[in-house]
Amino acid sequence: MRLVLVLGDQLSDNLSALRKCDKDNDIVVMAEVADEASYVPHHPKKIAFLFAAMRKFAAKLECEGWQVAYTKLDDRQNTGSITGELIRRASEHDAAGVVYTEPGEWRLIEALGDLPLKTHQLSDDRFIASHKDFEDWAEGRKALRMEYFYRDMRRKTGLLMDGDKPEGDKWNYDHENRKPAPDQVDYGGPMQFTPDDTVEEVLTLVENRFGDNFGTLRPFWFATDTGQARQHLARWLTDGLPKFGDFQDAMLNDNRFLYHAIIGLYINAGLLDPLEVCQKAEQAYKDGDAPLNAVEGFIRQIIGWREYVRGIYFREGPDYTSRNGLDHTRKLPAMYWGADTKMNCIAKSVGQTRDEAYAHHIQRLMVTGNFALLAGIDPGEVHEWYLAVYADAYEWVEAPNVIGMSQFADGGIIASKPYISSGNYIHKMSDYCGSCAYKVKDKTGENACPFNLLYWHFLDRHRDRFEANPRMGNMYRVFDRMNEDRQKTVLQEAEDFLSRMDAGRTV
Structure with a gap:
């Protein structure tokens, strides 16, 4: 008899560890443990989502004939760690060893590798590209740009392919997906589910144990099983996908979701299969229910970007x-x-994050991420913040997005230049600036948008690094054409702003 470990982000019927084992002889081990709930101060909604989804998945496995050794967080015998629970369960059942699917974080991979038990790690084949696939693609390339990897994933899956050519004769329709915020959004947002008894029990537990964590727990509306997640997806495919592409970069004061799918947390926890999701989106295009730019942009995020950042993380x-x-x-x-x-x-971005454990990619990249990069914030602290506050965040997907894409801390492995902008980009893509205390049109002075000041400050302090970058040289030429007094004013006001921020004053 062996133990079969199922982690909180592995809630998939087709998990390799479950396929490898025998429900008549082996025992599934699942555990809510303090180590996993607190290695960063996770958003209460994220903890509640995972604990509730784990409990429902365990109950489903039991209905299918598996014996499940499930540890709740408040069980008296809970050892507080995944490895501790495996050792305890192995002793209880005189288990011959542990079978598990590769975790998505180096921290857990290393901990399980040090277990004083016989272990068998299986690959996580819920992804389209294996580690070897990514290594083979990366071998010999001077630059690991996602676009070319994405094209290979399109060829491999056949998604949006017309024979050997991409549907519509173009691989990427991103230029059509950058419309500014609309005056009105005719989509009601993500499907919201009323907590059942299982979820309510978890919510009470999380309130008692993690009530001081950053984040609002209630109202709680996430799907917590595959059936609910599929209902949510079906509704979005019909009502949200058609305009998703046009407005995926837009931001609004009074609409937190616009046309976004809000399915990252469900895919990353295993409740939805990524390839199945993409196939359903492709079918919407084939049926004439969604335009190509929307479907291509959505599929690219999953089989392109999601697979790519996992490859980077493990490489x-x-x-x-x-x-x-x-x-x-x-x-x-x-x-x-x-x-x-x-x-x-x-x-607005932080408030939405606090309340929903969610913000879309432009809020993360071009608002909170952009500011952190311009201000010179320690990327390790930025990384831990993103890992803590978002319900879809796991290190394999979050770290490349933050360390690489957002903060350029990996030296340019992912991005060919830093993703920085002045306040004008946010003004173009949102209605945020109209109700801001700062003036986005002011370049200097007490009302100047901090993004305007910090943009030039960043370029000035990193001139040696980026002046020769072909995508940034023009901005240095713009700065150099400013008269010397204006340059000094901009840089001094940026320094003053950062000093006020460092001193804890409201900025």
Whole structure:
């Protein structure tokens, strides 16, 4: 008899560890443990989502004939760690060893590798590209750009392919997916589910144990099983997907979701199969229910970007999260944890994160991420914040997005240049600036948008690194055409802003 470990982000019927084992003889081990719930201060909604989904998945396995050894967080015998629970269960059942699917974080891979038990790790074949597939693709390339990897994934899956050519004769329709915020959104947002008894029990547990964590627990509306997640997906495919592409980069004060799918948390926990999701989106295009730009943009995020960042994470190794290619050391400001700020875009993005454990990719990349990069915040602190506050965040997907894409801390493995902008980008893509205490059109002075000041400050302090970058040289030429007094004013006002922020003053 063996133990079969199922982790909280492996809630999939087709998990390799379940396929490998025998329900008549082997025992599934699942555990809510303090180590996993607190290695960063996770958002209460994320903890509740995973615990509730785990309990329902365990009950489903039992109905299918599996014996499940399930440990709740408040069980008296709970050892507090995954490895501790495996050792305890192995002793209880005189198990011959442990079979498990590869975890998505180096931290757990290393811990399970050190178990004083016989172990058998299986690959996580819920992904389209294996580690070897990604290594083979990356071998010999000077630059590991996602676009070319994505094209190979399209060929491999056949999604949106017309023979050997991409549907519509173009691989990428991103240029059609950058419309500014619409005046009105005719989609009601994600499907919301009323907590059942299982979820309510978990919510009470999380309130008692993690009530001081950053984040609002109630109202709680997430799907917590595959059936609910599929209902949510079906509704979005019909009502949200058609306009998703056009407005996927837009941001609004009074609409947190626009046309976004909000399925990252369900895919990453295993409740939805990524390839099945993409096939359903492709079918919507084939049926004439959604335009190509929307479907292509959505599929690219899953079989392109999602698969790509996983490849980067495992290729780069356990030290990836500690990289700091720009030597940024500033502490994460309190406004990321909900402290007052006069910057409306930050306040809206952080407030939404607090309430929903969700923000879409542009809010993460071009608002909170952009500010952190411009201000020179320690990427390790930025990484831990993103890992803590979002319900879809697991290190394999979060770290490359933050360390690589957002903070350029990996030295340019993912991005060919830093993703920085002045306030004009946020003004173009949102209605945030109209109700901000700062003035996005002001380049200097007490009302100047901090993004405007910090943009030039970043370029100035990193001139040696980026002046020769062909995608950034023009901005240095713009700065150099400013008269000397204006340059000094911009840089001094940026320094003054950062000093006020560092001192804990409201900025």
